Amino acid sequence: MFDWRRNQVCLAEGPKDAYVLLAIRPERLADEGGDGEETVVWDDGSRQRAFPVGRVLDDEPGRFRFEDDRGRAFTLRPLTARLYADRVRDQVGGPELATDEAVREFYLAPRGW
Amino acid sequence: MGLIHDLSDPDALVHILGDPDGSGLLSSTQRYGRGLFVNGMSTGTDFGTGGADGVFTRVVARGRRHLGLHSHGARVLIDADQVGRSDWYFFNFDNFGRAGPAQFRDRKLVPEMRGTLPRLASSNEMVFQHGIPVDALRGVVIPNASTRRRIIQKLRDAGITEVNGKPIEKFIMSRERF
Numbered sequence: 335m336f337d338w339r340r341n342q343v344c345l346a347e348g349p350k351d352a353y354v355l356l357a358i359r360p361e362r363l364a365d366e367g368g369d370g371e372e373t374v375v376w377d378d379g380s381r382q383r384a385f386p387v388g389r390v391l392d393d394e395p396g397r398f399r400f401e402d403d404r405g406r407a408f409t410l411r412p413l414t415a416r417l418y419a420d421r422v423r424d425q426v427g428g429p430e431l432a433t434d435e436a437v438r439e440f441y442l443a444p445r446g447w
Numbered sequence: 448m449g450l451i452h453d454l455s456d457p458d459a460l461v462h463i464l465g466d467p468d469g470s471g472l473l474s475s476t477q478r479y480g481r482g483l484f485v486n487g488m489s490t491g492t493d494f495g496t497g498g499a500d501g502v503f504t505r506v507v508a509r510g511r512r513h514l515g516l517h518s519h520g521a522r523v524l525i526d527a528d529q530v531g532r533s534d535w536y537f538f539n540f541d542n543f544g545r546a547g548p549a550q551f552r553d554r555k556l557v558p559e560m561r562g563t564l565p566r567l568a569s570s571n572e573m574v575f576q577h578g579i580p581v582d583a584l585r586g587v588v589i590p591n592a593s594t595r596r597r598i599i600q601k602l603r604d605a606g607i608t609e610v611n612g613k614p615i616e617k618f619i620m621s622r623e624r625f
Contacts, residue, residue, distance in 0.1 A: 354543065356488065358455070359519070361517070363514070363515070373514065373569060373570065375514060377455045377520075378488075379455075379488025380475060380488060380503075381452075381455075381503045382453045382455070382514070382520075383541055384505075384514055384541055384569060384570035385541060385570060386568065386569070386570055402540075402570075403540075403568075404540060426488060428488075444456050444458055445455070445456050445488070446456060446458050446459060446462065446483070
């Protein structure tokens with residue numbers, strides 16, 4: 335089962351046109367989403383994103399895959415320093431972050447907006 | 448019907464409520480221009496979607512479920528009269544801030560909103576161009592009591608003792624009072 339408490343900073347992979355990249359403090363909420371029973375929410379660094387869960391595709395300690403109620407598939411994985419360097423840094427103009435802990439600290443730090 | 452905007456970092460309220468022009472909630476492009484922008488966040492990708500020009504809110508309606516308040520962050524309550532502006536766009540789902548021609552089929556306009564409210568999804572997004580002024584803010588809810596006290600003190604230190612005629616202690620509400 336995905337470790338929601340431990341995986342506070344994740345790479346969010348979604349549809350190609352989704353432009354979702356970061357999932358900070360993701361949560362799986364019951365009874366809060368539209369007509370669905372569950373909603374997955376996260377802070378993407380700019381605002382709260384919310385996706386009512388249509389069905390869960392994969393639920394492992396280091397990976398959570400689901401389809402939302404519109405059939406759009408998303409995957410959450412803990413954002414490691416390697417994933418950050420390969421997938422995130424160039425897209426967001428972020429600083430060099432050499433360790434997994436540095437990535438976590440950077441994204442969980444207060445940012446003033 | 449109401450409008451809400453969730454802040455990840457309650458400290459943003461010092462910028463939002465303390466702006467001398469009363470600009471309030473600002474889009475990514477507006478924040479970028481004012482130096483209130485942290486490189487490294489997904490905000491950068493907003494510039495690829497068109498979402499960078501907008502402030503993202505969610506519509507809430509009586510009798511419909513909406514996303515609850517959580518222990519971190521803050522919820523800004525916005526005057527529903529803002530809907531009277533003609534510069535918003537609305538989708539009844541998280542549409543990643545996109546609003547181009549390919550999205551018109553799913554975009555709801557004023558005449559369609561009444562029919563949409565009874566089946567409002569908690570993931571809806573109503574995006575206002577550029578910003579939402581302080582004048583249009585009705586209050587803020589900060590669920591964490593110590594965070595609320597700290598933010599009120601920071602606002603006081605910045606010389607902000609009331610907002611839109613309300614004492615700051617009433618404007619910045621606890622979860623219980625909300």
